[in-house]
Amino acid sequence: MPDSSSTRLPDSPALPEYAVEIRQLEKTYRASGKAPAKHAVKGVDLAIPRGSLFGLLGPNGAGKSTIINIMAGLVLKTAGTVKIWGRDIDREARGARLAIGVVPQELNLDPFFTPRELLDLHAGLYGVPAKERITDRLLSAVGLADKAEAYARTLSGGMRRRLMVAKAMVHSPPVLVLDEPTAGVDIELRQMLWAQVRELNRRGVTVLLTTHYLEEAEELCDTIAIINHGTVVAKDSTANLVRRLDSKALIVHLDRDLAAVPETLSRFQAELPEPRRLVVRYQPSGTNVGDLLGAIRDAGVTIADLTTEQTDLEDIFLQLTRGSHDEELGAGTRERAPVRP
Numbered sequence: 001m002p003d004s005s006s007t008r009l010p011d012s013p014a015l016p017e018y019a020v021e022i023r024q025l026e027k028t029y030r031a032s033g034k035a036p037a038k039h040a041v042k043g044v045d046l047a048i049p050r051g052s053l054f055g056l057l058g059p060n061g062a063g064k065s066t067i068i069n070i071m072a073g074l075v076l077k078t079a080g081t082v083k084i085w086g087r088d089i090d091r092e093a094r095g096a097r098l099a100i101g102v103v104p105q106e107l108n109l110d111p112f113f114t115p116r117e118l119l120d121l122h123a124g125l126y127g128v129p130a131k132e133r134i135t136d137r138l139l140s141a142v143g144l145a146d147k148a149e150a151y152a153r154t155l156s157g158g159m160r161r162r163l164m165v166a167k168a169m170v171h172s173p174p175v176l177v178l179d180e181p182t183a184g185v186d187i188e189l190r191q192m193l194w195a196q197v198r199e200l201n202r203r204g205v206t207v208l209l210t211t212h213y214l215e216e217a218e219e220l221c222d223t224i225a226i227i228n229h230g231t232v233v234a235k236d237s238t239a240n241l242v243r244r245l246d247s248k249a250l251i252v253h254l255d256r257d258l259a260a261v262p263e264t265l266s267r268f269q270a271e272l273p274e275p276r277r278l279v280v281r282y283q284p285s286g287t288n289v290g291d292l293l294g295a296i297r298d299a300g301v302t303i304a305d306l307t308t309e310q311t312d313l314e315d316i317f318l319q320l321t322r323g324s325h326d327e328e329l330g331a332g333t334r335e336r337a338p339v340r341p
């Protein structure tokens, strides 16, 4: 795989501190037909350090693709500034475009091209001279060397996705953006894509990926920004964020009714939403589950069944957005989030 030192960008005096710098980005899609106008991106600031493997995490409709498409020059922003590798997308559009490779969310491959033809065509579009093309290197890097001459329509979904990664890299951009690279792909392919993304990043490519899987962001990214309803609600190193979210619930189904949370569990955060259902919240990193189970047994109750529940993206949003609501509502009217079985 090409590394950032082999980038085709015209020389610039100094490497930028940030591979991507987004300031006060706004996007409102205009109303059309019956669809009302949509304020999809609301004052987003993102500074992605050079060399980072950065995750933009958020549920469907959060505004991730809109931001990506603005960076790629496919959607016009309403306001704000975007710099890719130090190049402003308005003032230095060409430089900005050369600095970025985008793997879009939708796979749009022409079924009548072979992988080799497709990569050559794209290299041509970016003005990469035939002699400088890295078609074969790219094909083997994504594990498609033996499919170079196969028609795209004969490739599996996983192969097509890998071909899209190669296509985004034909001009050796220092910044690679992947929009939901593993949405709807099986575990094996996901692992393979992750390995490829890691390898690219190891070679110096700054990677921005969007995902709605917390696990993916956690596994792959060094820094995560969480976006919801067009607003960045959290931005931190993955380690810090995961520590904040280090919360699990142990759901204990009991063989008989309890009137109150047993005394032995007082040092844990326990609730009794139903007479036969005990919910204990704990931090997996700092709790010995054996102690926890011991305390339940010491209460003299018999465990009929046990399930655990990890904090998921939805809970994170609740956690992150709850603070502001609490202030509005006042502590007395606070409602507890329902505990799902």
Ligand code: ADP
Residues within 6 Å of the ligand: 029, 030, 038, 040, 058, 059, 060, 061, 062, 063, 064, 065, 066, 067
């Ligand atoms: P995500 O990629 O996080 O799922 P999107 O950026 O695709 O989110 O969408 C953000 C919001 O903008 C959604 O409410 C979506 O319906 C809306 N939206 C996206 N594209 C368009 C468009 N071309 N016209 C109008 N609204 C759009």
Ligand code: MG
Residues within 6 Å of the ligand: 064, 065, 066, 105, 179, 180
């Ligand atoms: Mg999207």
